[in-house]
Every structure is written in C-alpha cells, then in structure tokens.
Amino acid sequence: MDSSDDNELARLMRAAIAGDERAYGEFLRRAACLVRGFARRKIVNGGIDPEDIVQETLLAIHLKRHTWREDAPVAPWLYAIARYKLIDAFRRRGRRMEIDIEAIAEPAAEPQAELAREWEINRALESLAPGQRSVVAAVSVDGRSISETASNLGMSETAVRVALHRGLAAIARRFGRG
Amino acid sequence: METNELIKALAADTRPPPASLSTVWWGAAALAAAVAAAVFLATLAPRPDLAAAAGTLRFLFKFVVLLTLALGAFGALRILSRPEGDLRKTVPLLMASPILLVAAVTLELFTTPSESWPERLMGTSNVYCFLLVMAIGLGPLSIFLLAMRHGAPSRSGIAGAVAGLLAGGIAGTIYVLHCTDDSPLFVATWYTLAIAGLSGLGALAAQRLVRW
Numbered sequence A: 001m002d003s004s005d006d007n008e009l010a011r012l013m014r015a016a017i018a019g020d021e022r023a024y025g026e027f028l029r030r031a032a033c034l035v036r037g038f039a040r041r042k043i044v045n046g047g048i049d050p051e052d053i054v055q056e057t058l059l060a061i062h063l064k065r066h067t068w069r070e071d072a073p074v075a076p077w078l079y080a081i082a083r084y085k086l087i088d089a090f091r092r093r094g095r096r097m098e099i100d101i102e103a104i105a106e107p108a109a110e111p112q113a114e115l116a117r118e119w120e121i122n123r124a125l126e127s128l129a130p131g132q133r134s135v136v137a138a139v140s141v142d143g144r145s146i147s148e149t150a151s152n153l154g155m156s157e158t159a160v161r162v163a164l165h166r167g168l169a170a171i172a173r174r175f176g177r178g
Numbered sequence B: 001m002e003t004n005e006l007i008k009a010l011a012a013d014t015r016p017p018p019a020s021l022s023t024v025w026w027g028a029a030a031l032a033a034a035v036a037a038a039v040f041l042a043t044l045a046p047r048p049d050l051a052a053a054a055g056t057l058r059f060l061f062k063f064v065v066l067l068t069l070a071l072g073a074f075g076a077l078r079i080l081s082r083p084e085g086d087l088r089k090t091v092p093l094l095m096a097s098p099i100l101l102v103a104a105v106t107l108e109l110f111t112t113p114s115e116s117w118p119e120r121l122m123g124t125s126n127v128y129c130f131l132l133v134m135a136i137g138l139g140p141l142s143i144f145l146l147a148m149r150h151g152a153p154s155r156s157g158i159a160g161a162v163a164g165l166l167a168g169g170i171a172g173t174i175y176v177l178h179c180t181d182d183s184p185l186f187v188a189t190w191y192t193l194a195i196a197g198l199s200g201l202g203a204l205a206a207q208r209l210v211r212w
Helices: A003-017 A021-042 A050-063 A074-105 A120-126 A130-140 A146-153 A157-174 B003-012 B021-043 B057-080 B087-111 B114-122 B126-150 B156-175 B184-209
Strands: none
Touching (some): A003 A021, A003 A074, A021 A074, A021 B003, A050 A074, A050 A120, A050 A157, A050 B003, A120 A130, A120 A157, A130 B003, A146 A157, A157 B003, B021 B057, B021 B126, B021 B156, B057 B087, B057 B156, B057 B184, B087 B114, B087 B156, B087 B184, B114 B184, B126 B156, B126 B184, B156 B184
C-alpha cells in the first residue's frame, strides 16, 4: 500500500461522502481486501474466521465514516478500526472459551456434533425485526435496488432507506454477540 | 450473507453521514461550558473581592493553569476520539498544565516561610472546593461521554479519563471565581483531587458506555 493507493482510496471516500454510491462500493471492496489481508496475517491460531473480522470492520467503517478527516490518509484510520474489531473478537472468544471449559467440566455434558460454520453476520441478521430483516436481505442477498425493494414489499422508498439504515446499525451492534 | 452482499447493502445506505466529529466536539464544549456556568450561577456567587483579586499573581495563575488544562484536554480528546488517535501526540497537550503547576508550587515554596505552608495548603474551603468542582464537572462530563459515543475511540478508558480532565478543567476555571484560597499549594492539592476524581469517573463510565 503506497501513497498513490491511499490517494485513490481517499478520493473514492470523498466521492462516497458526497453521495456517489458506485465510488462507495468500490471503496468498500478495496477496504475489504486490505482488511482481509490484515486479518489473515494476525489470526494465526484459528478460532476466529478472518471474514467475520472483514464484515464487522466494514460495518464499523460505514457507521463511523464521519470520524475520518477528509485531509488525512485513509490507511491508518482503516487499520485502526480493523485492529479494534480484531481485539474485540479475541476478547469475546476468550470469554466464550472459558464458558466452553465450564460446560465440559459438567459431567452430564455430551459432545456436540460439529455444526456447519455459521457466519456471525447471519446470526445478527436473524435477530432483526422482520421488517428490517426483509429489507436488508432484499438489498444485500437478493441484490435488489431501493426502488425494487420498495415496490416488492409495498413500502415507500423512504421507509426502505430508514429500515436499511436501522437494520445495518442493529447488525453492527449485535455482531458476534448473538 | 457474503461480504460482497454486505457491501451492496452498505453502498445502498446513502443517507448522508452524521455531523463531523469536529462540529460535535465544538458543540459539546460550548454546551458544557454553558451548563457549568449555569450551575455555578444558580448555586454560588463570585467572591466579594473578585475585582481586587483579579489583579494578583496567585489568582491569575490559578485561572491560567486550569484554563490550560481545559484547552489541552480538549485537543487531546479530539485526537483520542478517532480510531487512529495517537496517544503520543496528546502528551505535550496534557503536560502543559502540570508543568505550570509544578513551577508555581516551587516558586511558592521558595518565596513563603515554611511555617505558613500547612495553612496555605489546607486553605479555608478545602473539602468544599473538592466537592463543588466535582459537582460542577458532572454535567460537562456527561456531555463529553455522549459526544464520545459519536466518535470511535480505540481506547475508551483513556479517552474517558481525558474527558474527565476536560470536565474538571472547565469546572475548575469557573469555580476559581468563587474560591478565596489562592495558594498554588491549595490548587495542587484540592483542585487536583477533584479533577482526578472526575477523570477516574470518566474512565470507568467510558469503558461501559463507549463501545462501537
């Protein structure tokens, strides 16, 4: 990552803040690549899926994008958010492991079948109110636009935007805590 | 949900981002100063000899050291409320006020007889001063904790402690108008205790309230 890459990221982010949706999508794809590399380097013992860190960091980038100064480089800000989310995930995992050990110490505890890997974000998505969940799922998983989602669900476009925003904020709050 | 699908949802959320951190901090500082001033005016009166005291070196020092603390803590808090906020950059901002205080205490010890030190240190209003600076600082501290939730501090405990320093600096700067104990020995003891209390409170509260 050199300074011309960072200038390009900063340009995309400024365009995004000015309302350019395509520039924002491009910014987030590049940010995801950087964070993925970072998370894979830092997670050496397994136990945490790097892609969970990528997704949680992207949500934080989105909700805290006003904490980036438009005249500052992007990379230090972006990696600081990724580091914060990684430390948070390690801390939660530490707690969870303590709970696991207590459960094993119980004589009645049965070994559980290995479940398919479940992404943290899906648990957070499932915990949303039904209205928010269907809007977030339509825009993300089904790839619908705001106006398509509005007509499919019989809602106004404004209501769809509000539900999307609140749904994403709620997912960010519940991420990894489900 | 795949990461690419999440990106689609984030990019579609085109509501304009909330107010910039800088705007929020200036607003919070103005509001905090107004709240502290209102509490002061509602419960206390300026000292009767304010006009005469304002010309003395000891009074001016008290005012300057507390104002320096507030300004330095404000700068430090603005740095620490961003994810990449670098603790090292806040050190010069936060050290200015303690250095002034140490210098003034040294000067006081050299220029006054040692028999007068206990009286200067204890003053006439010590516990009262401690409690009132704490009380005036609570409103500003709450405002700064709310503003911090708008930010994204990587170390919320440290940021909360600095928020307490800022609240204490503002409360102290205003309480100076009432307080008749002007010795740097008094300031270094009782004001420091109150500000440290607010700082500890800020650290504890921020660790619980400021998560993102």
